[in-house]
Amino acid sequence: MSLYAVTRENGEALYAQIARQLEQEIASLYSPGDFLPSEGVLAARFGVNRHTLRRAIDELVDAGMLERHHGRGVAVLDSQLDYQIGTGTRFTENLAALGMLPTSRLVRKQTLPAIRRVAERLHIDEGDPVYWLETLRTADERPMCVSSHFISARLFPDLSSHYDGGSLHAFLADRYGCRLRRTESLVTAVLPQGDDAKWLRMPQNRPVLRVKSVNVDDRDGTPIEYAITRFRADRIQLRINL
Numbered sequence: 001m002s003l004y005a006v007t008r009e010n011g012e013a014l015y016a017q018i019a020r021q022l023e024q025e026i027a028s029l030y031s032p033g034d035f036l037p038s039e040g041v042l043a044a045r046f047g048v049n050r051h052t053l054r055r056a057i058d059e060l061v062d063a064g065m066l067e068r069h070h071g072r073g074v075a076v077l078d079s080q081l082d083y084q085i086g087t088g089t090r091f092t093e094n095l096a097a098l099g100m101l102p103t104s105r106l107v108r109k110q111t112l113p114a115i116r117r118v119a120e121r122l123h124i125d126e127g128d129p130v131y132w133l134e135t136l137r138t139a140d141e142r143p144m145c146v147s148s149h150f151i152s153a154r155l156f157p158d159l160s161s162h163y164d165g166g167s168l169h170a171f172l173a174d175r176y177g178c179r180l181r182r183t184e185s186l187v188t189a190v191l192p193q194g195d196d197a198k199w200l201r202m203p204q205n206r207p208v209l210r211v212k213s214v215n216v217d218d219r220d221g222t223p224i225e226y227a228i229t230r231f232r233a234d235r236i237q238l239r240i241n242l
Contacts, residue, residue, distance in 0.1 A: 014056075015048075015056040016056070018053065035073045035076075062206060064234025081100075081236055084239045085182070085185050103137070104137050107135065121214050122150065122225075129152075130150045145200075145229050145236070146229070150226040156172075178224060180217065180218065181218040183214050192206075208232060208233055210230050210231075211228070211229045213226070
């Protein structure tokens with residue numbers, strides 16, 4: 001790796017110059033999963049203190065090019081995944097097709113009275129009991145998205161007792177013979193809320209892609225699930241298949 005001298009005379013911040021140089025080197029010299037040299041080595045190479053070097057790294061972390069690993073250093077991230085959304089979208093199948101190991105972990109499970117917007121989408125009465133399930137989905141152990149699933153408790157009275165993680169749609173198909181078909185997807189860019197930034201291991205000030213979906217029983221069109229999924233925008237490119 002060649003030496004690169006930053007200049008204090010052109011008006012551009014030192015950290016910005018370092019970030020630009022590192023971005024060029026990452027594109028030409030590194031592969032996804034590679035680790036950068038240590039902060040001390042890089043700071044000495046650019047002739048700056050560690051605070052300045054760390055700020056340059058922060059710029060590339062926020063841009064989705066790098067990721068910090070506690071105790072190991074800073075690693076180069078993959079380019080964005082091409083994630084398809086269609087009538088039969090399945091997270092597990094999508095990621096497996098890309099050669100990645102997908103997992104789905106249940107992080108919250110509650111039964112609540114349905115608020116108005118949930119009741120409208122599930123065609124139930126406001127206040128009817130619904131399961132609120134939160135799942136965190138990863139690919140090769142990297143957080144990709146977190147989903148809120150709302151399902152009528154009256155349709156599946158024992159679901160809460162038996163579902164403990166994994167593919168929710170596969171669980172519904174295996175246990176109840178209920179295969180889901182997507183009928184609606186609304187996509188919006190928003191800032192992470194609640195625990196989303198913590199679960200997705202991302203800055204609070206970087207956007208997520210929020211997808212609101214309605215899934216119905218493929219047999220008779222009964223609304224089964226209203227889902228709100230928040231994808232890390234720096235790791236996912238959504239492809240809408242009509």
